[in-house]
Structures are given as C-alpha cells and as structure tokens.
Amino acid sequence: MKKANNLILLVLLSASQYVFAQKQYQFSVDLTQPQNDELTVNLLTPAIKQKEAVYHLPKIVPGTYSINNYGSYASNFQAFDKKGKALKVEQTDKNSWRIANANKLHRITYQVDDTWDSPEIQEDVFEPSGTNIQQDTNFVLNPFGFFGYFQGMERLPYQVTITKPSGFYGSTSLVNQTKDAASNKDVFVTQDYHELADAPIMYNRPDTVWLKVGNADILVSVFSPNNKVSTKDLAADIKPVLEAQKDYLGGTLPIDKYAFIIYMSDRKDLTRYGALEHSLSSFYYLPESMSAEQLSETMKNVAAHEFFHILTPLNIHSEEIGDFDYINPKMSRHLWLYEGLTEYAAHHAQLQAGIIDLTTYLDRQEEKIENSRTRYNDALSFTEMSRNVLETYKDEYQNVYEKGALIGLALDLRLRQLTNGTYGTKDLMRDLAKTYGKNKSFKDEELFDKITELTKPEIRDFFRKYVEGGEPLPLEELFGAIGIQFNPAGEKREVEKAFGVNFALAPGTKTIMIANISNATDLGQRLGLKSMDQIVSINGQPFNLDTYASVLQSYDEEYKVGDKVTFVVKRKVAEDEVKEVTLSADLREATITYPTLEPEANATAQQLQLRKAWMGQAGR
Template sequence: MKRFQLFLLLIVSTLALGQGKVQYKLDLTKLENDRLEVIVKTPKFKQKEVVYALPKIVPGTYANYDFGRFVQDFKALDAQGKNLKFKKTGPNTYQISNASQMAELRYFVHDTWDSPEISGDYVFEPAGTSFQQDSLFALNTHAMLGYFIGHEKIQVQLSIDKPKTMYGASSIQNKSHSSTDQFEAAYYQELIDAPLMYANPDTVSFPLANANILISVYSPNKMCSAAQVAEQIKPLLEAQKKYLGGQLPVSNYAFIIVLSDNIKNGSYGALEHAQSSFYYLPEGNIQTLAETIREVCAHEFFHIVTPLNIHSEEIGNFNFLEPKMSKHLWLYEGLTEYAAHHVQLKYQITDLKKFMSTFENKWEVMNVQFDRKLPFTVMSEKVLDKYKDEYGNVYQKGAWLGFGLDLTLRKLSQGKYGTQEMMRDLAQYYGPHQSFKDNELFDQLVKITQKPELKSFFQKYVEGKEEIPVADWLHSIGYEIQEFSASPIKSLGFDFQSLNVNAETHRAVINSEDGINEFGRMLGLQAKDELVFVNQLSFSLENFSMNAAKVLKDIQLGEILEVEIARPKGNGIYETVRLKAPFQTSMGSAPTSFVPQKNPSDAQLELRKQWMNSIP
C-alpha cells in the first residue's frame, strides 16, 4: 500500500509540473557592473502561478542571509520573449502569474564578497560568492540560483561558459569537454551542495580508499600551491580513513581553497558540504598555513559522517525559507570537532601534550565567552535568533561533550567502545537518505550502544544545565587541573579572549560582562562596547595587536588611560563615548593547565591507553 501511495504521489507531482527540468545558465565571460546574469530555462508548468525562491539560509551556516537581496532586474518571459507579470512577495521570493506560459527567468546577481551597496547582514565568505574578472569566480550557487516552491525535487542542470584560461573545481562532475561546462544533479539541494571555484588551474588529485580526492587552491600571489597543501593533509586523510574503518561514505571529495590577500575582519574559515568543503583563509606560505589547514581540513572532512550519513529530518528535508533548526549541534559540530583532534592524537599526528593544551584552551574560552549553563539542545534550536551569539560554543563545549562522551563510553566498555565506534554504528542504522527524528536520537544512541547510563549523560550535560565535569573526565585518564597563583597583570580593562569582531563595523567588540575586569569596570566599559581608540592610538583591526602592545608597554601605574568606544544604541546607531581612569593593574585569574597526576592508578593508565590507541 505504501509503495502504491508513493507511486500515485509521483504521478500527481509529474502532472502538476509537466515534463522537463530546470536549466540554469551562467556566462563568466560577461561580467557587467560586477554582476553576472542568471538565465533559468523553466519546465512546463500546469498551474497558474508559481513562486521562485532564493534561500534565506542554507545548511551548515546557522545564520539568516537572505540571498534574494543580491538579485536585480528580475524578469519572467514567455517563449516569445514577452514579459510575464510577477510580484515580489518577500526578500527572497517572486510569485509569477500565467506560469503555464513561462519559458525562462532572467536576472542579475551581485557577488556577496564585494557588494557594499547591498544592505543586510554580512555573509560568511565560504557561504558566498566572488566575481573577479580573469582571476577568480567563487560560486556558492545557493547565493545565485533559486528553486520553484513545491518542485524542489525535480532534476536540475547548470551550464557555465568560462574563460579559456580557467578551470572549474568542484565535487560535482563536469559532463562536458567543451568551453561550456555542464553539471547535472537529481534535485536542487544536491546541486547547490557542490560549490565551484573557477580560476587558473592549480589542482592535485589522488585516490584515498574508495574515493578520489581533489584539492584546488587559489593563491593570488602564488604563495601556496595545491601540491603543498596535499603534502600537508595526506597523512591526516590517511588517519581519518582508518578512523572511519578503512572506507569512506563518498566516492569523491573536493577541497576548494581560496587564499585571500585582503585585510579581513577575522572571519576566516570553511563551510562543509556532503562531498566537499570550501575554505577562505589568509594568504601565506605553507609554513605559516600548515597547522591552520590541517586543523580546519580535519574538521570539515569529518562532516562526511555528519550531516551526510547522520542527520535529522530538519536537515534531510531542509526548508531554505523557514528553517527549523535541529537541537543536535553537539553532534554535528561538537562531536566533529572532537573527532578532528582525537584522530590526530590516535595516529601520532600530534601528541598528548598538544591535545591537552588545545582542550585546555577550549575550556578557558568556554568559561569566559559563553553561558556555561545554557542547555546545548536549547541553544541549537534557537541558534538563528535568541542564541546566535552562543553558536561559537559548539567548537568549545561541543568538543568537550564529545571528549566526555568518548571517555564515558570507553569506561563502560573496558575501553573497547567509544564515540568512534558509536558513529559507525549510527551511520549503519541511518544513512544519506534516512533521517532521524530529533526527539528520538538520545534514545536511539542508548539502544545502539546498549549503554543505558548514557541517558543520564544526555539529560545532565546536553539537555540539562549541569556544568560538564571536566575534572572528573580528566581524572579518569590520570590527569588533573593544576592552578597557579594569581598575579597582578597589565590590562586595558578587558580579557582579549572575550573579544569578537563586528562584521559590519570592522571593530573589536567586548563580547560579555564576564570579559571585563575590575579596572574595566572602573573605566565604565560595558558588554557590546566597540573599541575605537586607546590613548589616541587607533584600535582598528589592522593595527589592533601592535597598538595594544604599545599602550601596555608604555603606560605606568597612575597615568591616565583614555578609551574611546562606540556604544550601540540600537538600529545600527552608535554613541561615541570617551572613558578615562588612572591606570592600575588587575589580579589575573589564576592560570591553569592540565597535567598528569603523579601516581595514577593502573585503571587510569589503562583507560588512557585504550582511549588513545583504540582499535581501528
């Protein structure tokens, strides 16, 4: 009966839409006023009206971007090229009348990296687009191509005319051997999940287990090459292959890397996709970039497990306009971040001292910058609005949750079973086309692991407000937290780790009251203040570190410290405030480190060994 109902639904869907597919066309040789034209050949619709939409948000970004705001000069045309009536019904949607007569859409799009005239929230570069004639076209196609609401699952095709000197790198395969590249996908989400980069070719490809790996690099000043990147990450990928059981859940994977020589606001990073990842990093030579590339690639590559093979219905049936967020960011980002570090420890790419130093830093950042008692599931569900400033904690507390869960599982199984094995078993149960229900995941994990004790773990530390027992977890493997005596320190009134960057104003922001020390409170600093000048020295991002060091070096006790800040008043309006106070030192918080216990028990040492050297 279910098969019959599904068959009927497919017939109804086909009749409503008519025959054909959505065909997109771009011409990279025709850049007009820093815009590209998008041509959409439409299938034959039966209904009177259809809605064409661009995404408000896309998977993995956890921010509302409204990509429709980059669209201009929108037209709907019939087969004779005559205009059809349409109505813009929102920032991302166009309702088209007489849809049965429609043959194509035409509109222009601005790139997101360099369009200051387009108002709205800053778009994280790995989620956006860049159009640089004769040098680079970075194409996250979700920022350019839309879909017809109700018809998201029909076949799509993308044709791209390219300059002769450029090569298009992507995880999606080019079906053409001419100057016009052609890409096909079963449906819209599959197409936009494969970003493209067009530039002068600098690529390396090699096999890894059952998959082919592509690395493509754009370095404007030729400071770093794809071959150098490949040399750095090959040992890491080999380790990750072993970590995942010797086989990968993909047949090909692309690392698309843009290195930028522009001064940025600090928001470098990457965005994961099912079979690729897109990177935006500061340009440098391989010596300066090696560690960053390894750390970021380790995290992004592990996303082939989550969300490709393991994801909730909210991701499997993603709503690009009115998304419902899953409550399991601890799994998608936190456990992925933990695995990215654990794999390097397990296969001797890093050592235990470095691993502990990394998690020591995560613990400090978690305690200073984020709400320690906010349930992670609540933060995840409301990450787009109420708790968007808490998102960064997925890489801090989220990684610690992975660490603690791994140790808990291994302790319960005499070291034989941890998160590494748990994720493999979970992937066997679900898969690319089988989503889990958000509210059932914890029960499913208890069932799969056969460890009823996990229910308490999730209730306390993921769903609940209980602080994670870092000291207990460390103690289980023979480590302890060592505190040193606090001492007077020079500061400008705030903890540097408490700073964020405002992407709109390009200024350093004091993130929270917790980051303001006694001297800062005497000055009158407040959370969300943005730094402009200190003692008449500019604190713009380009010279922030240099001028902060100069002020702290030169100022003496009792001398007047003057700080000019921009204080937000709402609606993008700032008040200039000048604060003065006689300089004084503050008592720094007692520094801590994670150190081995002097006389660990045999059980502690055995669990440490099992955790570090668990069976592949």
C-alpha cells in the same frame, strides 16, 4: 527501411529530450560576460501545472546558522512564456517572486551581484557562504547565491551550464559532464536542489593537486591573488591529517571524491575568516598575509574538522537537515552532534595518529573548557540552544566548537568507561551511519533513545543531564577514569598580550577608538589607555578599520616577553584641545587562573589501560 527507422528514432529521441527538459531545471551562466560586477542567470524552467508559482532564492543555508537573504543580491527578475511574452512577476519578500500564469512559464532571467563587495546591500554574509565576481580573475559560485527553486519543486533534477573564460578551471566536488577538455562550457547535473546547493564551485586559472587517500580522490585547489600560497604546500599539510581520519574511520572513507576549495584573500580590511562545510567539499576563506606556520596549523585543524562532516550531516542527519527549508528553516536540536562531535573527532583523530601528542591535546581541551565557561552560558541546555540558535541564542552558537566538542569528549570517555575501553564515539558514529545513511533521516526527538539502544542504558541519563539539561559536564570524574587530573581553578603562566579594552568605530569614520576600559588588563592599565582615545597607530603601524586585523595579527604572532608595545592616540586634553600622546609598556608574564589537565604520576593499571584504549594505543 533503414532510413525510415533512423528517422523514427530521431523523432523519438527529440520527443524524449523535450519531455525530459520539462522535468528539470536548466540553468546557464556566462562568466565571460559580467556587467557592472553582476552575472546574468538564465533558467529554462520545468513544466508547472499551477496558475501561480513562487520562485525562491534561499534565506538561509545549512551550516551557517544565520539569515543571509541571498535574494537581496538578485535584480531585474523577469519571466517569459515560450513566445517570449513577459509574464507578471511580483516580488513578495527579499527572497521570493510570485509568477502569474505560471502554467505558461518557459524562461526566467535575473542578474546577481556578489556578496563579497556589495556594501550597499545590507546583509551580513559570511564569506565562505558567499559569492565573488572578479572578471577574468576569480569567480566563487556558492550555488545557493545564484540558483533557486520553485516552492514545492526542490526535488526535481538540475542541469547547470557554466561558460568559462579561456584557461579557467572549476574546482568542485561535482562531476563535469562535458567530456571535451577543450570546451569552454562545463555542465553539472544533480539529482535535486539540495545536492546542487551543497557543492560550491570556484573558477580561476588552476592551481590544483589531487591526492589519493584510501579509496577517495581528494582535490586541493587554491586561489592566491599574489601567488604567496602554494597548493602543493597546503596539500602536503592536509594529507597526513586525512590519512589519520581515514584510519580513524576504520581504513576506508564513505566517499569517492572530496574537494578542498581555498580562497586566500589579500584584503587589508579583513576582519574574519573561516570555512563552511559541505557533504563532499569545504570552502575556505583565509588571509593571504598569514605566515606559513600559522597557515599550516590553521589548515590542519580547520580541514580536519570540515572533512569529518563526510560523516555528519552526509550520513547522519535529522529530518530538519535532510529536508532543509531554505526559507522557513526549522533548526535541529543536535548541534552537539553536527558541530560538537565533529570538532571532537577532528582533534581526537590527530591524537590517535600521533600527529599531536597528549600534552598538546590537553592544552587544546583546557582552552575549550576556559572558553565555554567564561564566554558562554555553561548552564544552558545545548538542545534548547540548538533549536533556537537563529534568534534567541545566536550569540551562543560558537560554543558548539567549545562545549560541543567537550560533550563529544565526555561522551567518548563515558562510553569507554562502560565498555572497558572497547567502544567509543567513533564506533557510535559508524553504527549511526549504518542505521541511517545518506538517504535516511532520523527524527530529532528520537536520536538520544536510538543512541541508548545502540550503546548502554546509562547513556540516556548522560544526555538527559548534560545535553538536554544544563548540568556541568563531569569532567573531573571522566578524566580521572583515564588517569588525568582536572583542576578547574589551576594556575597558568603566560605572556599577557590582551589589553582588556573595548574598541569601537568613531561615528562616520574609519577611526578606531577606546570605548571602555573597565576590564583593562594589567598591560592595558600600564599603557594608560583611556576611554575616548582615538588610536592612530599600534607598534608603528597605522591602526584603523582597514588595517586593524592585520596589525593585531602581527602583534599576536611576533611580540614576546620583554618587547615594548606602543600606542599613539589622539586624546582630548582640554575643552578645545586634542593632542597626540604616545603610550608604551613592556610585555610581561602573568599568572592566571585557568583549568588545567595533567596526567597523574601514579595512575593505576586500570586507568592507564583505559587511557591507552582512548588514545588508540591498546595492544601497544
């Protein structure tokens, strides 16, 4: 009888596993078997009732605000039934495959090239949102670059099995379901595609540190190809910032686990770097050539920003984010919230914790004011820009870190004005997180009214004028309320290092030339740079497409007042004659018009009280 019961149980378990398998995606990738810098993706598909199904890889993913077309990196897409018979597949666009007789579909397979070194594929994927396949060395798996979904079936569960090289570790916010530490397979399970796409994984021989911050376990993982950067050092830089943010959020964090995944690039032609936020992790792509001091400062500021995304969009997001459409996205109007207020909080938390002083904080705000007014359209509606950021206003996007942060600052000061210092944006974020939370989206058009309901009636007018409208932020009034004088046309002395010329690539070469000198600075004019000059070297270092980022970084970090700057250029001096010309000039201080912020010497008791409340010093 006992044997019969066990047999029945075994049959029932097998049947239940078969049924469950038909209700989830089962992906597998073998990192030990790359071919021609490509990996093979295998999928046992969920059951499909329709005669036709469309499989997508994303066109765009949250946080990037640009078209990436991940399907461009997939090839040899094939679909099969249970008997191994090929089904008809038609690729309908860069990111979509239509499968006939989909009700018989059992398995899909395709190859994926990585985005980091596939120049023949003409897509411009920002490295932190990209993929890397470096055999026996490093694999960066941003899941949306490898794994897709069937149209209308994004909410089914996912199981992803990764076969990894010996000694490799997968750094991620996801929980590895494999209990055997010696196993060469990792298994990750997510509730749907949105959760999977939100969790990058980096595989390499581990250099990791775990931090305990309040109630949360924080993973810091670094890959440094030449072992120039230590995870231990970066973790030590990050921890005080995270502790400050925990305190800023009231002493606890709304997460249990978080991962900082950091790739240090040794590319000589590195022209851009940065990070991409996720709900429970962030991925960093940074130059290994950075000095220890510069890397430390960069990590503190960038990590502070990315980590604060645990609030938004994790716990505060619109329907456009909560139900993100990876093929035909609808942009939210609230970039001021997702990026702007996050950037504001990242610096404000450091001020309140004493990591930076008031002078340093105000210096950073001066820079944001200057950038927002000189590099971007300061009269543009921020909600309008947000809704149309993919096309019409894509060149305005970076202003979310400048004016977007200033909107956060202005909102905080206005709230404190109206509440005698007792309520600010960090309180607002807490209340919004309680109102919505991880599983509830707000309606884009209702957020300003909801914030007004949670705060004060006057706040609706603030949004109408300065966020929906294009009126200049009332910085003079708001800074004045905390005893800080704002002069939009102040003066500043600084070392003039900018040349004020436009660089361009000589057609068909890696040679960089001077394209335009109409805006040359005093330094550029004293150097005598001319249009069509082909640059051979700057300060004795070869200057071309492969080296220009590192050369300019070295110049910016190392040169000071009195140092001589030297260009060697090839210049056309006659119809058929080109000569190498050496151009030199010394670095000088210059007085420039610049917005200034200075604490008032005779601030009133009321102004000082409000400033202390804003700085988190009330009662001290």
